[in-house]
Amino acid sequence: MSDDIDIREGGVVAVDTGSLRAAADRYAVLGARVREVAEDLGAQARAVSALGPAAAYGGSVPYRLQNAAFAAESHADDLAGIARDLRELADTYEIVELRARRAMAVGVDARAAAAQAADLAAQRHPDAARRADLAIRGRDMEIGAGLVSAANGGVGLAGGVAGIAYPQLAGAIDAALLSLPVAAQSLQALIRRLGTGTIPPGRRLSGDAAVVEVRQEGGVTVTASPRDLAGALSRIPDATRVRVETYTMPDGTAKYAVYLAGTRDFPPEAGDDPWDLSSDTRMYLGEDAAAYAAVVQALDDVGVPLGAELYLFGHSQGGLIADWLAVQGGYHTRLLVTAGSPTEADVGPGTLSVQLRHTDDLVQSLAAGGSDERVGAAGSLVVERAGDPAPGIQDLSFAPHRLAAYVATAKMLDAAPDPRTGPMRSALAELRGATSVTAVEYDARRVPRQAAKGGGGL
Incomplete structure (x- = not known):
């Protein structure tokens, strides 16, 4: 996955279990019908054979009919096997979904009910429960393997340099690097246990948070809407921290695009x-923080209600x-795009979620793969690739995590003919209907405690 992107709907699996079971039923019905055909062909072969050699053309007709019957019986077995596999997959995915709901449940009663449902499903389908465990562990191993893959090979340079300086440590360093995928698997499990990699609804x-003050930089400017996702990500500010664009629509209402560094x-x-x-x-651990407070102040200054x-x-x-x-702000988030975020927000069906993740990015791995279920509205996406495929010294500078690398990924997504990108394109196109667009950028600083309390100057 060097220059290729992997586009999926998120979670360990993103499958409608009802559709799987419906497909299993259709395959089962088709298999039963094919089996009936096999039985009919076998009966006809026996009937023709009973008519004697002349009618059977020396036995060739019964032979061909019987071969057709055997082939039909084999196809019926295959169809029955597909139906069985689909039902087993549905059971597995259902357990994954129930466990995800248990993890995201808020409140004692809700958690107890979700845990009971997940436990009952596991008791009814123990094989499916084991497959669900394997699916989750497999995802964790993929995350660890991505972090120490050839794409991130430059990280090993640190071990090599240390090994030259301290030869007695070389073996220990190599062993530590080789164990990283397994260690990462344990880390992903720990992150999910702590509940820090995902932000549940509610x-x-x-x-x-610390007291902050925001200041507008450069005044209000007139601009245009971004043409695509890469164009939007390119607007994330560099010199400042927050950019807010106001889109005045033909009916007089306003939409707002917010870009966060x-x-x-x-x-x-x-x-x-x-x-x-x-x-x-602080935010990763669920505590209010100065940066979040600064963004809220910036939105208030713009007049975002x-x-x-x-x-x-x-x-x-x-x-x-x-x-x-998106989870707690009190706004209606139409589109949520994150690049290299250490968390995944479990937004509801009214928010289209697009997550860009680089498999060799250490920061995004803190999300532990996100929720086991798909989050967001239908059409939400998780897009992955190796952000910096070529190993080298740049791996020591977190090259896969840089914004420029994620803008490059966004360009690949924009160019992809995949129909699953349709909802994202439609959401971005909504902004192009504005009659006017203005932008303002903000910087921020913490206010020293003494100044915040009014106890003296800076």
């Missing part, structure tokens, strides 16, 4: 810039913020 950030400041301690590892970690229709585009921490906005 969940809210807890605690209080990724982490900019990497020291572990909270500094002036809200887009730092402190905000990243609660319930307004949003089109969200976020990279890295910006994707994390977009996920939380």
Whole structure:
């Protein structure tokens, strides 16, 4: 998967179990009919043979009829096997779905009911439960393998350099690198156990964020709507943190496109810039953070009302913020696009979700593959590829996680003839119907505690 993208609907499986069972029933009916034909052919072969050699043309007719009967019987067995396999798949996928609902359930009663349903299904279909376990473990192993694949081979340079400097550690370093896929599998399981990689519906950030102030940069500008997904992701700001576009529609209503930047400041301690590892970690663990508060302030400054229709585009921490906005912000999120986000938001059927993930991106692996079920409206997509297929020293700089790499992936998706991209294209096209488009960008900073309390100057 170097220059190729993998487009799917998300989850361990994204299958309608009802459709699977309906298909199984159709195959079973067809198999039964073919079996009836086999029996009829066999009966005709015996009847012709009983007429004597002359009528049977020396036995060739009964022979051919019997061969046709055997072939029909074999096809009937194949059809019955397909029906059986489809039912087994439906049982497996149903258990995966029930377990996903159990993980996402909010409230004691809801969790208990979801757990009971999942346990009953596993008891009724123990083989399907084992297959579901294998499917989830297989996904986790794929994530780990992607992180240490040839595409991320440059990461091994660190081990090589350390091995030269400290030969006694070379064996231990190599063993650690080789064990990463298995370790990643355990990490994915731990992330799901902690519930940090997915944001279920109804969940809210807890605690209080640091006080922040936002400032408008460059004034309001007139612009046009993005032509495609790559064009939209390219608008995620670099020098600033938030870009808000207001689309005035022919009927006088407004839609808003919001572009959110990724982490900019990497020291572990909270500094002036809200887009730092402190905000990243807090939101990932479900706590309110300065970066999220800054985005809310920016939307308020633009005049975006609660319930307004949003089109969200976020990279890295910006994707994390977009996920939380879609779940708890109080807006109507029409389109949620994340690139390299460490989380997946379990948005409802009114939100089209498009997630871009690079298999060699360490940050996106923190989502642990996302929900076991598909999230979002029909037509929601998860798009994957190796973000930086060529191994090299650039792997040490998180090249697969960079916005430019994800814009390249978006270009591939835009060029893909896959009909599943239709809903995404339609959602983006909605913005092109605006009569006017204006844009404004914001930067932000944390307010020192003393200044926030009014206890002195900066």
